[in-house]
Amino acid sequence: MKTTPNLLIQNAKPVDSNHDGSETVDIRIKDGVISEISSGLEKEDGEEVFDAGGAYVSGGWMDMHVHFREPGYEHKETVETGCRSAMFGGFTEVACMPNTKPAIHTRDVVEFIRNKSEEELVDVHPIGCVTKERKGESIAEMADMKEGGAVAFSDDGDPVYNSQVMRVALQYSSMLGLPIINHEEDLDLSRPGHMHEGEVSARLGLDGTPGIAEEAMIARDILLAGFTGGHIHVAHISTRKAVDLVRQAKKEGVNVTTEVCPHHFDLTDDEIEKRHFDTNVKMHPPLRTQDDVDAMVEGLADGTIDVICTDHAPHSIEEKEVEFIYAPNGITGLDTAWSISVKRLLEPGVLSLQQLLEKLVNNPRQILNLEIPEIKEGAAANLTIFNTDEKWTYTKDEVRSKSKNSPYIGETMTGRALAVYNKNRFAVNALKN
Incomplete structure (x- = not known):
């Protein structure tokens, strides 16, 4: 990707902890650094121009849970x-999971x-294994991986x-200042489940995974984090009781954080029946009940849930176009x-724009000890330009x-990322249709 060290962004509304999106400004970037924020800035020699047309601009979004498979x-x-x-989804940084x-x-x-x-606009931060070969038997070389960039x-x-x-x-990682991110699942309780265990699974005759399989492991990890002083991060939380466990643990001072995926605050297990066993609604944790979806929204609103991530899990057509019970778990999520x-x-008023962006910009980086991008003169330019009202079809x-x-x-979508800037690179996300 070509570099764009010098860029003038015109007519953009900054949103971060110091800007509420009500002011329209121009942002000049020189050599990858924000050099000037003002109104009425004019193009200089050797400078590209992007007219945001009144769209918002924030620090670049981060997804701390993706699978890039390579x-x-x-x-x-890849x-x-x-x-x-x-980039199309508006993310300038991601953290990729180690099941490669x-x-x-x-x-x-x-x-x-x-x-x-290195040559991509997006910063990719690897997450190292806890155990060698992910076998769960002996601790991997954590310190060495941290030195390498984990x-x-x-x-x-x-x-x-x-x-x-x-x-x-937890003891070892706490000495390194990095969190353990656990896939919270009691395998003896969950297998061979293919969806959430409940009324729908009973009606469809499918083996289900009960919510307690997630909750039991979260409870164990919270106790261990409290005992060791380590930082446990609960991956892709999905049940009401799980949110309650994290909420109570935070009140007690346990070093626990958590994340939720959009599909877990949007879709329910009814989709499997409605879509006639479409394998694109098969994931793990599985889609849960409406009460669980409501709990995810409540947890985001009260701050129990720190981060929105995607668990972006691409699978080939051949792998997904099989009977439901044989299909792998997972869906893509960065685009949407x-x-x-x-x-x-945002539209229902659960979170303000600033609060929503905290879940996508600040909090994931705080958890992973990464620099939080700022919209201020002298800061390295790491930006997402986006709107909240454009209708488009995915x-x-x-x-x-x-x-x-x-x-x-x-489906018809509302709001999208128009462009991203990071690492001296600029990409405009034009729709293809």
């Missing part, structure tokens, strides 16, 4: 195609991913099942996260991921 599963996604999807082949359990794999993303540790796709291993992992958040959180042509396993294809 190395090992490049037929699903670092390059994943970054393409992230080989797994991200050594420094050389961490550095491989970082090297692959920002957290997780065996995502599988939980760290052994409690003693998790205890040691903003629009779903607008529909479910067709297969608009899918920027290498895979197309999204339940939102064909």
Whole structure:
């Protein structure tokens, strides 16, 4: 991607902790740094111009939970195609999960991913494994991976099942100042579930995964975090009782944070029946009940849930176009996260624009100890330009991921990212239809 060190963004409304989006300004970027914020700035020699037309601008969004599949599963996604999807979705930074082949359990794999993303606009931060080869038996080389650029540790796709291993992992990671991100699932309670265990699964005759399979593991991890003083980050939370557990733990001073995916505050397990076993509504944790969806919204509103992430999980057409019970879990999510958040959180007034952006800009970076981008003179330019009202249709042509396993294809969306700037690079997200 070509560099654009000098850019003039005209007619944009900044939104961050110091700007509420009510003021329209011009932003001049020189050599990748915000050099001037004012009104009526005119183009200078060697400068590209982008007229935001009154759209908003914030610090670049971050998704702290994606699967870019490389190395090992490049037929699903690569670092390059994943970054393409992230840019279209408005994200300038992501953290990628380690269930690759080989797994991200050594420094050389961490550095491989970082090297692959050097020429991309999107910063890709690898998350290293908690255990060697994600087998759950012995702790991976955490300190060495941190030196190579790992920002957290997780065996995502599988939980760290052994409690003693998790205890040691929390103790060790706390010395490194990085969180453990656990896939919260009691496997003895969850398997062989293919959807949420409840009325719909009983009606459809499918083995279900009960909410307690998630909640039991979260309860264990909260206790271990309190015991060790380590930082546990609950991945893709999905049940009301799980949110209650995190809420209470935070009140008690436990170092626990959590995230939620847009599909878990938007869709319910009814979709499996409505869509006649469409495998694009099969994910893990599974879609839950309306009460659980309501709890996700409540948790976002009261601050219990810190982050909105996507769990972007691309799979090939051949893998998804099979019987429901044989299909892999997961959907893509980078392209549509903003629009779903607008529909479910911003338009109903659950969160203000500033509050919503905290879940996408500030909080994920705070959890991962990364620099938070600022809209001020002298700051490195890391920006997302977006709107909240544009209507557009998410067709297969608009899918920027290498895979197309999204339940939102064909739907009308509201709000989208118009452009992103990071690392001296600028990308405009023009629609294809």
